[in-house]
Amino acid sequence: MPLLTVDDPLPPRLRRVLVAGCAGAGKSTVAAALGVRLGLPHHELDALRHGPGWALRPEFVPDVAAFAATERWVTEWQGGEVRALLLRRADLVVWLDLPRRRVFTQLLRRTVHRRLRRVELWNGNVEPSLFTVFSDPEHILRWAWVSYARNRRRMQALSGEAGAPPVVRLRSRRQVRQWIAALPS
Numbered sequence: 001m002p003l004l005t006v007d008d009p010l011p012p013r014l015r016r017v018l019v020a021g022c023a024g025a026g027k028s029t030v031a032a033a034l035g036v037r038l039g040l041p042h043h044e045l046d047a048l049r050h051g052p053g054w055a056l057r058p059e060f061v062p063d064v065a066a067f068a069a070t071e072r073w074v075t076e077w078q079g080g081e082v083r084a085l086l087l088r089r090a091d092l093v094v095w096l097d098l099p100r101r102r103v104f105t106q107l108l109r110r111t112v113h114r115r116l117r118r119v120e121l122w123n124g125n126v127e128p129s130l131f132t133v134f135s136d137p138e139h140i141l142r143w144a145w146v147s148y149a150r151n152r153r154r155m156q157a158l159s160g161e162a163g164a165p166p167v168v169r170l171r172s173r174r175q176v177r178q179w180i181a182a183l184p185s
Helices: 027-038 045-049 060-068 083-089 100-117 130-134 140-159 173-182
Strands: 016-020 073-076 092-096 167-170
Touching (some): 016 083, 027 173, 045 073, 060 083, 100 130, 140 167, 167 173
Parallel strands (some): 092 167
16 A cells, blocks of 8 residues: 555544554543544553553454454554554554654653653653663653664555555654644544
8 A cells, every 4th residue: 555645535433543653642632632533542652551661561462353353443553562463453544643853852851751740650750860872772751762764664564555454644743634634533
């Protein structure tokens, strides 16, 4: 399926939508907004994935399989263990293909805010010390930087796959806002 632009027609019924992008691109925020706009339940994958102490919840894959089997949902397209399962059920993939500088700037701002305010994320977890960016290869800031190009390759490959759902590529925050506003409510 070729990449769609903001002006291309969408599938007639949007019942199961994935929001893709690298870490920090705004997947959860956009998925929540789409849920409201389209009247779809939003399932936040990070909330299902992370148990106390950032441990992977053993129920993660069964929980995702349970909601993926339903007829209506919107969620983020992440988590290698569930990516194929979600894709098989999706009607549409929304790709947040924002410039790396933009993503990294907003992720840095969000991470610092969450850490300084000790914002609880999921199951009691908070952002680790900002200094762990130097010692933890999976720190969200390092992860976003390293995975940016890999994510773009994955999305470009998906857009050329036969049988894949249509992919709408949004390249700026402005495009995201305009596209969501133009959707039927």
